Amino acid sequence: MTDTAALPTTTTSTATTSWYQQPLILAVLGALLLSGGWSPWPTVWLVPLLFIGWVPYLLMERQLTLEGARKRRVFVSTYLMLVLWNALTTWWVSYAELAAGIAAVVLNALLMCLPLMAFRQTKKRLGNRWGYLSLPIYWLAFEQLHLHWDITWPWLTLGNGFAAAPQWVQWYEYTGFLGGSGWVWVVNLMLFRLAVNNEQLTILGKSVRRPLFTAYCALLIVVPIGISYLIGARYQEKGPTAEVIVIQPNFDPYVEKFEGGPKFIPYEEQLTRMLQLSEQHLTPQTRLVLWPETALEEAVWENTIETNPKIRRVREWLARHPGVALLTGITTINSYPSKEAASETARHRDDLGYYDIFNAGAYFASATAPIAFYHKSRLVPGVEKIPPVLASLISHIDLGGTVGSVGSQTERTVYLAPANAPALRVAPVICYESIYGDFIAEYAHNGATLLGLVTNDAWWHDSPGYRQLLSYGQLRCIETRRDLARSANTGFTGFINQKGEIIQRETAWIPTASRATVHLNDETTFYVRFGELIGRGAQLLAVLLLVAAVVLGFVRKDSKAR
Helix, strand or coil: CCHHHCCCCCCCCHHHCCHHHCHHHHHHHHHHHHHHHHCCCCCCCCHHHHHCCCHHHHHHHHHHHHCCCCHHHHHHHHHHHHHHHHHHHHHHHHHCCHHHHHHHHHHHHHHHHHHHHHHHHHHHHHCHHHHHHHHHHHHHHHHHHCCCCCCCCHHHCHHHHHHHCHHHCCCHHHHCHHHHHHHHHHHHHHHHHHHHCCCCEEECCEEECHHHHHHHHHHHHHHHHHHHHHHHHHCCCCCCEEEEEEEECCCCCCCCCCCCCCCCCCHHHHHHHHHHHHHHHCCCCEEEEECCCCCEEEEEEHHHHHHCHHHHHHHHHHHCCCCCEEEEEEEEEEEECCCCCCCCCCEEECCCEEEEEEEEEEEECCCCCCCEEEECCCCCECCCECCHHHHHHHCCCCCCCCCCCCCCCCCCCCCCCCCCCCCCCEEEEEHHHHHCHHHHHHHHHCCCCEEEEEECHHHHCCCHHHHHHHHHHHHHHHHHCCEEEEEECCCCCEEECCCCCEEEECCCCCCEEEEEEEECCCCCCHHHHHCCHHHHHHHHHHHHHHHHHHHHHHHHHHHHHC
16 A cells, blocks of 8 residues: 555544544444345355445544544444444354353454554554555454464454355465455455545556556456456366265254253154165265264263164164265263373363363264264354363353363364275364364365265254355365365255355255265365465564554654653
8 A cells, every 4th residue: 555545644623524424324334334245145246245345444444533533432433343243244143152142243343353453553653554554464364363262253254255156266275265355455445545535546656547546446356256267167076976965854952952952852763863864865876974963962971982872773774784984973072081181171070080072073984993083173162162261260150050161172083984985085074163264174184085064053043144154165165175065953954066066955944865976086275285374474464563563653752752
């Protein structure tokens, strides 16, 4: 950005401010526009709103600067826009847990203020050119951080907003979804310059006329989309094939699935339904069956799991269908011999010792092969994971239930291929994990040829949540160039190909199953090989900018003191 976009630092009378320049109006408008990428029914027609969604914020920040507004007013106006955006797009989280839903809106909006306040300080200390240049850097650095800390909640990562338009971002195989975030910011900043500069406009230090500058803005949108369509047109599904079945048993988690529900279905009957749905769709070519998250809900100890009657029943069914592997969601318990050997999430009971509860995946490569476990690693904050600081605060409070986090693991498990399908190496992905691009890429890096997603979308009722989660899976397929087989307790069950196209989708809210032939690609994309280069690079630049801003601030104070 250049100084032609610089904002005056002198104050002016607010009496001349037009109604459309009022911070309240701009905050509401910004929230409405940004929510276009997360509409209740994902549609490509609302995605372009992302390209103008930040312009109201930039105009609001400019107006407040012109008025000489105090920090508190700037913060309140900024927070209002962000909390409205979060509320409009993620209100449905409250269906699963009211407190978590409120926290997702209130706290995430507060965290989003951090990069915007850093931008304000950098602009104040280093000038407008470096200030506006720093804004996308700070935001991308924040999004990268939001992927990895204890209170991670990257649902509204800007690059995820293109989930409803996967044909626009086929180049995610190179940049990952943070490339989409950078694209959004570049276009918004250019359009902001177009809005506030009525006369002189520059590109790379050269003055250009307004029509030409407008054309450049249009090219910033059209060219990446054109490149994406070119990549998509040339891309062909890769790898050998295998037939896979995904099951949707459709148990209502609020009344049917769990013991204590008013219409609880006994676990044996639940297992019967899943076995019957699987049996009805099996063919001699079937190599893998997927059951959804916590399909086997009645918690079992991993070290004695083979004695469980349901596990024996599953093995008997597999024995009648040699050559078929099964991946199922399950709740498991694992014990530790001592406090020293226990994980940081371990619980303790006098009669049980130290143990962890896991939202897990269990893989039966055959009727006799040992069960391979995967423990869900990206946990939902507040529901499955309580940050250590907060956990220590509430550990002595009786909340009427279990206090603590679900256990997890650090590495990405890729299940070994069955003997009759040597190319079938499935990655177990559990629900919430599918919103993390870099996380899913690690599976492909570890040799996975198929993404196997098991989920229970019914926690969110018939809300935008499960529809958006389905769309996020399309982006993960593009980034890794892997097919995805999706088994939902209910929600959307089906298949997505390596171009992010939904090739099969069953109707939600009914017991059903889906069968398809998937491709098993073992090639790795640029993104899989090198990871989040954009996010890590932004974090490095953000640190340098913050240091420069702080140092310059001290230098200026020192010079004034003299």
